[in-house]
Amino acid sequence: MMQTKQNLFRFHGGLHLPGHKEISTAHAIGNVFIPSRLVLPLQQHIGESSEAIVNEGDQVLKGQIIAKANGYVSVPLHAPTSGTVTQIIEQPVPHPSGLSATCIIIKPDHKDQWIELQETADYRHMDPSALRNRIRDAGIVGLGGAGFPAFIKLNPGARTAIDELIINAAECEPYISCDDMLMRERAVDVIEGARIMKHALQARRCLIGIEDNKPEACAALTEALTKLGYNDIEIISIPTIYPAGGEKQLIKVLTGKESPSHGLPLDIGVVCQNVATAAAVYQAVIHNRPLISRIVTLTGRGINNPGNHELLIGTPVNEWVEHCGGYDESIERLVMGGPMMGFNLGTDNIPVIKTSNCILALGQGEFSVSSSNPMPCIRCGACMDVCPAKLLPQQLYWQAYARDFDKIQDYNLFDCIECGCCSYVCPSHIPLVQYYRFAKTEIWAQERDKTKSDHARIRHEFRLERLEREKLEREERMRKKKAALKTGKDKATKEKKKDAIEAALARVREKQKQSDIQAKNIDNLSAEQQHKIDEIDARRKHEQDNSTS
Amino acid sequence: MQFQKTTSPYLHNNQSVSHVMRQVIYALIPGTLVYSYFFGWSIILNIALACLTALLSEALMLTLRKRPLAFYLRDNSAILSAWLLALALPSLSPWWLIVIATLFAIVVAKHLYGGLGYNPFNPAMVGYVVVMISFPQHMTLWLQPNAGLDFSQALQFLIQGELNSSINMDSITSATPIDTIKTGLSLNNTIAEISASPLFGHIGGTAWEWIAGAFLLGGLWLLYRGIINWQIPFSMLVSIAILAGIFYLVDPQQYSNPLFQLFSGGTILAAFFIATDPVSASTTATGRLIYAAGIGVLTFIIRTWGGYPDGIAFAVLLMNMAVPTIDYYTQPRVFGAPGK
Ligand code: SF4
Ligand code: SF4
Numbered sequence: 001m002m003q004t005k006q007n008l009f010r011f012h013g014g015l016h017l018p019g020h021k022e023i024s025t026a027h028a029i030g031n032v033f034i035p036s037r038l039v040l041p042l043q044q045h046i047g048e049s050s051e052a053i054v055n056e057g058d059q060v061l062k063g064q065i066i067a068k069a070n071g072y073v074s075v076p077l078h079a080p081t082s083g084t085v086t087q088i089i090e091q092p093v094p095h096p097s098g099l100s101a102t103c104i105i106i107k108p109d110h111k112d113q114w115i116e117l118q119e120t121a122d123y124r125h126m127d128p129s130a131l132r133n134r135i136r137d138a139g140i141v142g143l144g145g146a147g148f149p150a151f152i153k154l155n156p157g158a159r160t161a162i163d164e165l166i167i168n169a170a171e172c173e174p175y176i177s178c179d180d181m182l183m184r185e186r187a188v189d190v191i192e193g194a195r196i197m198k199h200a201l202q203a204r205r206c207l208i209g210i211e212d213n214k215p216e217a218c219a220a221l222t223e224a225l226t227k228l229g230y231n232d233i234e235i236i237s238i239p240t241i242y243p244a245g246g247e248k249q250l251i252k253v254l255t256g257k258e259s260p261s262h263g264l265p266l267d268i269g270v271v272c273q274n275v276a277t278a279a280a281v282y283q284a285v286i287h288n289r290p291l292i293s294r295i296v297t298l299t300g301r302g303i304n305n306p307g308n309h310e311l312l313i314g315t316p317v318n319e320w321v322e323h324c325g326g327y328d329e330s331i332e333r334l335v336m337g338g339p340m341m342g343f344n345l346g347t348d349n350i351p352v353i354k355t356s357n358c359i360l361a362l363g364q365g366e367f368s369v370s371s372s373n374p375m376p377c378i379r380c381g382a383c384m385d386v387c388p389a390k391l392l393p394q395q396l397y398w399q400a401y402a403r404d405f406d407k408i409q410d411y412n413l414f415d416c417i418e419c420g421c422c423s424y425v426c427p428s429h430i431p432l433v434q435y436y437r438f439a440k441t442e443i444w445a446q447e448r449d450k451t452k453s454d455h456a457r458i459r460h461e462f463r464l465e466r467l468e469r470e471k472l473e474r475e476e477r478m479r480k481k482k483a484a485l486k487t488g489k490d491k492a493t494k495e496k497k498k499d500a501i502e503a504a505l506a507r508v509r510e511k512q513k514q515s516d517i518q519a520k521n522i523d524n525l526s527a528e529q530q531h532k533i534d535e536i537d538a539r540r541k542h543e544q545d546n547s548t549s
Numbered sequence: 550m551q552f553q554k555t556t557s558p559y560l561h562n563n564q565s566v567s568h569v570m571r572q573v574i575y576a577l578i579p580g581t582l583v584y585s586y587f588f589g590w591s592i593i594l595n596i597a598l599a600c601l602t603a604l605l606s607e608a609l610m611l612t613l614r615k616r617p618l619a620f621y622l623r624d625n626s627a628i629l630s631a632w633l634l635a636l637a638l639p640s641l642s643p644w645w646l647i648v649i650a651t652l653f654a655i656v657v658a659k660h661l662y663g664g665l666g667y668n669p670f671n672p673a674m675v676g677y678v679v680v681m682i683s684f685p686q687h688m689t690l691w692l693q694p695n696a697g698l699d700f701s702q703a704l705q706f707l708i709q710g711e712l713n714s715s716i717n718m719d720s721i722t723s724a725t726p727i728d729t730i731k732t733g734l735s736l737n738n739t740i741a742e743i744s745a746s747p748l749f750g751h752i753g754g755t756a757w758e759w760i761a762g763a764f765l766l767g768g769l770w771l772l773y774r775g776i777i778n779w780q781i782p783f784s785m786l787v788s789i790a791i792l793a794g795i796f797y798l799v800d801p802q803q804y805s806n807p808l809f810q811l812f813s814g815g816t817i818l819a820a821f822f823i824a825t826d827p828v829s830a831s832t833t834a835t836g837r838l839i840y841a842a843g844i845g846v847l848t849f850i851i852r853t854w855g856g857y858p859d860g861i862a863f864a865v866l867l868m869n870m871a872v873p874t875i876d877y878y879t880q881p882r883v884f885g886a887p888g889k
Contacts, residue, residue, distance in 0.1 A: 017560070098554070173858040174560070248885065261885035333552060333559060340558040347551055354808065368561045373617070375566045375624060376666030381778070382564075389884045394832060412883045420558030427564045428666075434556050 008255040011249045012030030014241040015384040015421050017340075019213055022176045023306045024299040029181050030309035032293055033323055034081055038106040038314030040066070041093045041349035045141040047073030048146045052104055058085045061115040062289055064227055066104055075139045075149045080292040080312035094336050094350045096343040104353070106314065113489055120288045123196055128154075131200045131285065132299030139291045139354075144168060144245075145337060147355035150281065153271055154200045163269040167278055168195050169210040169217070170238065170245030173338030176293040179275050181308040183210070183217035186279055187224035189285035193278030194233055196285050201271055206233045208275070209254050211240040242340065243419040247272045250390050261415050272469035276357075277330040298324060302331030302362030311352050317359055318348040330364035339366075340420040351537040383422035383432060389415045393422035393432050400435040405443050413439055566665075570625035572776045576767035577632055577822065583763040587694045587756035588640050590703035595647055596635040598707065602651040603631035610660035626665050630654050633823055634673040636864065637815060638680070641690040641722060643710030649683075650676035670869045671829045674862040681857065689724065690884070693748075694756035718728040726754030727814045727852060727859055730805055739802040753810045761817040768821025780837035781830060782820040786811060790844030811850065814859045819844070823861070829869045836872075836879035843868040 027296045045051035050067035060066055060079040067077040079320060083106045090100040095336070123131055136151040154160045171179040183190055185373065190208075197360055198206040210218050221235050238253050248259050251270050259265040265272055292313055299306040304325040321327060335342040337358055354361075383393035391412055399408035413436060422432045560726075584592050607627040611618050631651050638650060639857055654676030662668040681688050692698065698706075698721065724732065726748050733743035750758045771777045789810050796804035810816065815823070824830060824844050831840035844864045851860020 012881075096556075124760075213684050233634070252884075258885045260887075331552075333555070335559060337557075339560045342557050342559075344554040344556065344559075345552060346554050361853060362559060367559050368563060369559055370557070373620065374620075376664065378566055378626075378666050379830070379832050380569070381832040384881075385778075386833060389566075390834070390881050411880075414884075415883050415885065420808065423558050425562055427566045429561065429565065429570050431556065433558065437556070446572050472566055475725075486756060 007256075008236070008238060009253055011241075011244075011252045011388050012241065012390045013388045013421060014426060015250075015386055016240070017174050017242045019240070019426075020175045020299070021180065021213065023175065023301075024177045024297050024308055025180060027307045028453065029185055030053070030307055030324075032310045032312060033315075034108045034110055034112065034312065035315050035319040035323075037086070038080055038083075038108065038312060039091050039316060039318070040077060040080075040104045040106065040314040040376075041091070041351065041353060042077065042102050042104070042311070043066050043093075043421050044077070044147060044353040044355060045075055046146065047071070047075075049102075050074060050077045052088055052102075054085045054088075054104065056085055056087055059083075060085060060106065061113055061156075063115040063117065063292060065290075066106075067146070069136065072147060073152065075136055075141055076290075077104070078139055078290040078292050080314055081108045082113040083113050089542055093348060094345065094348050094353055094356060098346045099410075108437050117288045120286065123199060128200045128202065131196070132168075135200070135284055138280070138289070140237070140277060140280045140284055141354050143276035143294060143354065143357070145341075145355055145357060149235040150273065153266075153273060156199055157266065161264075161269060162203040162271055163199045163205065164271075165194070165198050165201055166205045166251060166254060166270060166272045167197075167206065167208040167275050168245055168247065168250055168272055169208050169214075169275040171214070171222075171275075172211060172240070172242045172245035172249055173340050173342075173358075174242075174333050175299050175360050176273065176338050177299070178297045178308050180214045180217050181297075182276055182279055182295050183214070184220045187217075188228065189219040189279040189282045190221065190275055190472055191224050191228060191233060192286065193231065193282035195230065195278070196281050197271075197273055197278060198232070203271065207254050208233060208235045209238050209244075209250050210235065211244055212237045213240040222419075224306055242421070243388055246388060246417050246419060261412065263468060280296060281508050291354060292358070294352075294354065296356055297358040298361075299477075300327050300331075301366050302361030303363075304328055304333070313354055314351045316349060316351050319351070321348060321359075321361075327361060328363055331361045332364070332367045333362040335360040335362060340424070341418060369423075369429070369431075374426075374430040377426075377428055377430060380427060382425045382427060386421040386425050388419060388421065389417055390429070391416055395433050396439075397430060400439040403442070406438060408439050409443070413443070430470050456499050551769065566626070567624045570629050573771060573822065574625060574629055574632060575763070576771045576776075577636070579767050580760055580764035580818065581632075581636070582677040584636070584640075584760045587760065587825065588692045588719045589696065589698045590700045590768055591692060591706065592635070593640075594703055594707050595638065595640070595642055598644060598647050599631035599635040599651045600628050602648050606652055607660075608654040609617060610656055610664075614660065614664065616664070621665065623667060627655055627659075630672045630676075633818075633832045634676050636818060637673065637677045637823075639688055639690050640692045641706055644707050646680055646687050646712075647707075652676075653679040663791060669824050669872070671823060671865050672867075673826075676865060677862045681862065688730070690722050690869055691725050693721055693723045708805060723748060725778050725814065725859070726757060726809075740805055741802065743804075752812045754813045757814075758760070758812045761812045763809060764821060765815045765828045768817065771821065771825075777821065777825045778834075778837060780834060781825045781834065781841040782810055784838040784841035785820040785845040785848075786816070788842040789816060789849050792849045793848060804853070808854075815861050816848070818888055819848075819861045819865065824868075828867075829872065831872050831875045831879070833876055833879040834880060835881075836875045839875050839879065840868050840872060842843055843871065853878070 020544065024069045025381040042052060048071040051070040052067045054060060054066045060083060061083045062079060064079045065076045066079050069076045085104060086107045091103040092098065093101045112486040140150040141147045142150055168178055169183060194206050194208065208221060218235060225233060236254060243249055244253055247265060249280050251265055252258055252386060257268045257270060260267050280291050293310050294306055296311050299310050300510055334348055336345050336356060337343060339360060342360060377394050377397060379394060387393055395411045396408055396413055398409060416436050418433050418436065420433050445513060604627055608618060608622060611621050633649065634650055634654055639648060654672040658670050658672040658675035659668050702712060729748055730743050748754055752758050768782060772779055790807040793807040793810040797806045824841055831837050847864035847867055848860045851863055853858060
């Protein structure tokens with residue numbers, strides 16, 4: 001028995017939510033079906049969007065690269081099946097904004113013909129960096145929802161030794177069961193994938209954290225582990241408390257370590273990857289198959305036949321729903337993701353992308369947020385009691401309400417993981433998370449404006465310097481001329497003047513040096529900094545769209 | 550297919566302000582019934598009058614402030630404040646005393662500060678203190694337990710502020726046990742001598758100890774239901790018990806014992822129902838401990854050495870004032886912040 005009993009830790013707050021997982025776990029994972037068209041957004045991950053390398057009219061084979069990675073924080077995109085590229089156009093994509101983005105449209109030829117797959121070398125003899133490249137080339141991003149390119153998180157960097165690789169199998173949000181089903185049916189993929197990542201990171205330990213409401217999945221993993229005869233992976237059952245699957249919360253539960261409030265888990269020697277990402281890594285490294293499909297949950301009372309399906313990336317949601325038997329008439333909301341952190345879709349004419357884990361059709365009585373006006377905050381502190389980030393949600397709310405965006409950061413707005421626990425318990429029905437999203441968006445916008453004005457200021461200073469330099473040069477010329485004319489001029493005055501000019505020039509040089517430093521700061525970003533900026537940008541865009549929608 | 554859009558989360562635990570307030574009111578019922586068992590109809594009439602005044606003045610203020618009437622009236626907060634206020638006032642109170650106190654609570658302490666959620670002071674305690682300072686002579690008419698006032702007599706007193714001349718007021722009223730001790734001590738009697746009076750029961754005052762017990766039950770039920778937090782009642786009761794304990798050990802003839810302190814006056818009621826008013830209390834866990842300990846200490850001090858019969862109302866208001874500061878200095882350490 002590989003299941004380890006180990007000391008678990010508790011994070012503050014959290015909720016016991018009704019799981020509703022049984023709605024979608026009654027049947028085995030549904031097989032891939034080939035829809036009439038595939039819609040593949042170029043941006044399916046955090047970072048730079050991929051760059052299309054096919055043209056309209058091109059024939060493509062299954063697994064062929066159709067868009068290449070563009071920059072470090074980017075991954076390529078592959079054709080999920082064989083067919084013809086019919087269009088490269090703007091299409092609605094799964095995004096809170098409901099906005100459109102550039103997509104490659106493929107019309108499948110239903111031959112499902114693979115591109116020739118290369119033989120793969122044994123990863124155990126591969127250099128970690130070569131391994132990371134393979135994972136990158138397979139287009140793998142975090143499949144848990146955030147969609148950060150997986151290979152970057154498998155790079156421990158020079159400074160940190162990785163103590164723990166944590167495979168996030170908590171799947172803590174209600175309704176979602178795609179990871180659960182994946183583990184039940186493809187436990188070997190998960191275990192092997194976890195080992196590959198452990199190898200890439202040279203991590204000391206590898207822990208799989210799984211909520212105890214998934215005994216079947218836990219048993220399947222344990223069995224696979226025994227059968228494979230590995231003893232370097234620990235499967236740990238953790239209490240079902242939402243949001244135990246939050247990265248920081250899971251790390252705390254398993255290791256007792258808290259990732260720093262303004263840092264990354266890497267800073268404390270921990271890397272966290274989603275369980276579906278592990279399975280995708282296994283497919284990529286052992287079978288050399290790129291990420292072209294994923295398991296997605298279709299659930300909620302608003303759906304006639306809920307369940308889990310393996311879907312080609314790019315499958316339109318409406319075709320899928322139709323394929324499964326359509327909506328129940330009681331449907332009230334269509335949500336991508338879970339009911340706590342997901343976002344509302346205005347239309348089902350959007351594709352499933354790499355990060356889509358669940359389509360939730362909330363039907364009768366499931367959508368339990370009151371539509372009436374919120375009451376004033378009565379300072380009951382219920383929100384604070386459940387906040388897993390140990391924030392003071394009511395204070396954040398007051399500051400957001402008052403639009404005091406400096407003060408709100410003193411209350412650590414950016415540590416809020418938007419888990420929704422506070423809104424869930426607020427007796428005044430205040431849409432707290434909505435306020436935090438709003439405040440974050442505003443702050444990002446202000447920062448962007450500030451960066452802009454900083455640039456303007458620098459340009460302005462450059463100009464002043466240039467003017468001063470020119471003036472000095474003119475004076476210098478004048479002085480020389482005068483000196484030539486009046487040779488009998490007092491030497492002391494001359495010296496003094498020269499000194500003054502020297503000093504002024506020195507000032508200019510000093511200033512220039514400072515601006516050089518600034519420029520350098522912007523140019524040579526580390527991957528991590530770039531990641532953060534990208535993440536913030538993506539986030540901001542998303543929030544902005546969100547708040548305007 | 551097109552769908553309506555809103556932002557997550559899409560689930561809620563279905564708790565609401567009006568539900569919370571209603572639970573608290575339910576929890577007051579056992580104590581109120583026991584109260585009325587010993588003291589008759591007066592308390593019921595007082596509560597009814599206070600609630601009626603509260604609802605009317607709340608409706609008036611909402612209209613003046615152009616707020617949705619039905620929406621806010623349903624939140625039950627005005628009724629709760631009025632109920633608590635009526636429990637705090639003397640059982641024999643003329644109608645105008647109750648009305649004035651309630652008006653101050655609802656109009657001034659609540660709505661002039663911005664309405665529900667914005668009032669820094671506990672409205673019920675503001676109402677109480679206002680009449681306590683303005684009409685001290687009317688704040689001493691407490692019925693004796695089992696005084697045997699019937700409904701019409703109770704009503705009569707409420708309306709006219711006096712009873713038929715055939716009834717001797719002195720024979721049916723008395724000071725509260727706490728007051729009795731204070732007066733007794735000032736006459737150089739010892740606690741033992743004072744407590745020999747029939748006003749004193751096993752641990753608190755006669756009847757009062759039972760009432761306190763019933764409120765304790767209601768309070769524990771609220772704790773169990775998660776409506777209130779443990780910190781405030783715990784900290785307030787413990788601080789009073791400790792202080793009283795110390796003085797009692799030093800001089801049991803001058804200071805009453807801790808149990809008496811807990812089970813007389815409004816201690817239990819205040820600890821579970823008044824100090825826990827979320828709006829005017831501290832919100833952080835540590836803050837609540839400090840806040841309630843402050844109330845406990847101040848209550849004991851005012852009770853023992855102050856000029857007023859019971860110090861709870863003053864203690865609560867004083868600590869209300871300290872809440873912003875307490876909250877500021879007791880913020881919890883954010884997840885992942887240095888210094889565990
Ligand atoms: S739960 Fe709602 S009402 Fe209670 S303190 Fe938080 S924001 Fe205010
Ligand atoms: S949404 Fe933010 S503030 Fe609210 S409970 Fe979650 S982490 Fe705390």
